[in-house]
Amino acid sequence: MRHFDLCVIGSGSGNSIVDDQFSDQQVALVDKGERFGGTCLNAGCIPTKMYVYPADLAASADEAQRVDVTIGDVQADWPAMRDRIFGRIDPISEGGEAWRRSNANVTLFREAAQFTGPKQLLIGDETITADRFVLAAGSRPRIPSLPGMDDPRVLERVHTSDDIMRLDALPASLVIIGGGFVAAEFAHIFTSFGTDVTLLQRSDTLLRREDADVAQAFTEQLAERVNVRLKQTVVGLEYTDRDTVIVESVDPDGIHYDFEAERVLLALGRVPNSGLLNLAATGVTVHDDGLVVVDDHQQTVVKGIFALGDICSPSQLKHVANHEARVVQHNLLHPRRMIAADHRYIPFAVFSHPQVASVGLTEAQAEKARRRYVAVRQDYASVAYGWAMEDQGHFVKLIAEVRTKKLLGAHILGPQASTLIQPLIQAMSFGLDVPSMARGQYWIHPALTEVVENALLALEL
Ligand SMILES: Cc1cc2nc3c(=O)[nH]c(=O)nc-3n(C[C@H](O)[C@H](O)[C@H](O)COP(=O)(O)OP(=O)(O)OC[C@H]3O[C@@H](n4cnc5c(N)ncnc54)[C@H](O)[C@@H]3O)c2cc1C
Numbered sequence: 001m002r003h004f005d006l007c008v009i010g011s012g013s014g015n016s017i018v019d020d021q022f023s024d025q026q027v028a029l030v031d032k033g034e035r036f037g038g039t040c041l042n043a044g045c046i047p048t049k050m051y052v053y054p055a056d057l058a059a060s061a062d063e064a065q066r067v068d069v070t071i072g073d074v075q076a077d078w079p080a081m082r083d084r085i086f087g088r089i090d091p092i093s094e095g096g097e098a099w100r101r102s103n104a105n106v107t108l109f110r111e112a113a114q115f116t117g118p119k120q121l122l123i124g125d126e127t128i129t130a131d132r133f134v135l136a137a138g139s140r141p142r143i144p145s146l147p148g149m150d151d152p153r154v155l156e157r158v159h160t161s162d163d164i165m166r167l168d169a170l171p172a173s174l175v176i177i178g179g180g181f182v183a184a185e186f187a188h189i190f191t192s193f194g195t196d197v198t199l200l201q202r203s204d205t206l207l208r209r210e211d212a213d214v215a216q217a218f219t220e221q222l223a224e225r226v227n228v229r230l231k232q233t234v235v236g237l238e239y240t241d242r243d244t245v246i247v248e249s250v251d252p253d254g255i256h257y258d259f260e261a262e263r264v265l266l267a268l269g270r271v272p273n274s275g276l277l278n279l280a281a282t283g284v285t286v287h288d289d290g291l292v293v294v295d296d297h298q299q300t301v302v303k304g305i306f307a308l309g310d311i312c313s314p315s316q317l318k319h320v321a322n323h324e325a326r327v328v329q330h331n332l333l334h335p336r337r338m339i340a341a342d343h344r345y346i347p348f349a350v351f352s353h354p355q356v357a358s359v360g361l362t363e364a365q366a367e368k369a370r371r372r373y374v375a376v377r378q379d380y381a382s383v384a385y386g387w388a389m390e391d392q393g394h395f396v397k398l399i400a401e402v403r404t405k406k407l408l409g410a411h412i413l414g415p416q417a418s419t420l421i422q423p424l425i426q427a428m429s430f431g432l433d434v435p436s437m438a439r440g441q442y443w444i445h446p447a448l449t450e451v452v453e454n455a456l457l458a459l460e461l
């Protein structure tokens, strides 16, 4: 039985741990995936944003009308786009794998792993042991079992984010089931390229974990471009002889609806891969939702077994997985001087149309936490750059605590939200109060950042 100093399961964020500082250790790196490098690179953040950028350009044709510019017919060449995007990404994955194979102290296993005993792992048909483990096996799309899904003609047309970006042709029509991040981003991508998109969401708003004002405005604005149907429970799928699938749903009044499309995208959240690892054999514990239990140091209840990323993090975001990988790396190298992960102000952005970006508490959470706060909503249309854009409906919402004069939360809906929010994340992370932030620096005139400046000034603290 081969023995290693360290075994990392998962080649996504886990892969970044093993650098020159581990050159005196024998390391096993295990990944069963078809492509090396994990979700973000192969089927997540990176390819989606490489589709979002051209989708933004395509959508700008409509916006140009507002400022008296006519852009001709929008044509999206899907096969060219797909080949360009994966022609860039696939070689990065292949190069990363080849480089790992060339590392003298790293043994790469490309098969599924599961524990068979404490610190003992079965990989394919080989069993190895290691002194220390890192669980970085990520998550996978949630697949519901719905009537009709066992028909292979239906299955062939039902996709997840794992495979929809590699379709041979742009579908004429698409039904998206779900109303979170994945649904919001793919709805924008496909509708911008000309697909007829219907989005079926179970609750009464999209992005339901967002601040209520943002979720409401987002839902209304996406509904101007996409057929958004709320409060729909999908009850079955059926193949038609038109080479399409009918998605049947029912609303709270018991009324049934049929939505027909060439393709269906399931966007119902992601399940942590903890269940694939037979963790019981090691003593590692999991929460009810399948997330691995870790302490502040990212260590599981078993000493020497660490976890990071989607397998243990409720946020399921790449910047969080990267942060946790840095913490785990430090703690593996300095077991007597371990550091804690910082999960205080985790931001996120939804790269849809409109864009959404958020950090900290929503207003409902601030209320629930009984914090004495003030909230303000500042429209893009109130600043000079917003006039230039003839902007409508986009805003910055800030929530600040009266006692400390510090921000509790920041939520932006509109163009460049993911960039505009960064100074607010910085203020929260470094404890800068609102008056200092607003008046302690210059704000470039007439940049769009003035909407952030004015929102800060409008907070009555
Ligand atoms: C469509 C989409 C878009 C996204 N966009 C963004 C974004 O814009 N910004 C953002 O911050 N986040 C985004 N995310 C989330 C982000 O991709 C994840 O949070 C991040 O990739 C998680 O990294 P990880 O290292 O935990 O897992 P992964 O990168 O998924 O790596 C886990 C690896 O473990 C392997 N594995 C699993 N089980 C086993 C096993 N039993 N044996 C061996 N190997 C195994 C898998 O093959 C996989 O390669 C997106 C996700 C999706 C799906």
Ligand SMILES: NC(=O)c1ccc[n+]([C@@H]2O[C@H](COP(=O)([O-])OP(=O)(O)OC[C@H]3O[C@@H](n4cnc5c(N)ncnc54)[C@H](O)[C@@H]3O)[C@@H](O)[C@H]2O)c1
Binding pocket: 144, 177, 178, 179, 180, 181, 182, 183, 185, 201, 202, 203, 207, 208, 233, 234, 267, 268, 269, 270, 315, 316, 317, 348, 349, 350, 351
């Ligand atoms: N820009 C980004 O950072 C980005 C982009 C895409 C994905 N991600 C990550 O990937 C994760 C997965 O994304 P997602 O959109 O699949 O999940 P999500 O948790 O954002 O949304 C899941 C959606 O599915 C709905 N849903 C769940 N079960 C259902 C059921 N049985 N019937 C009907 N509806 C149901 C929920 O109401 C929700 O609208 C996200 O949580 C996010 O962390 C991030």
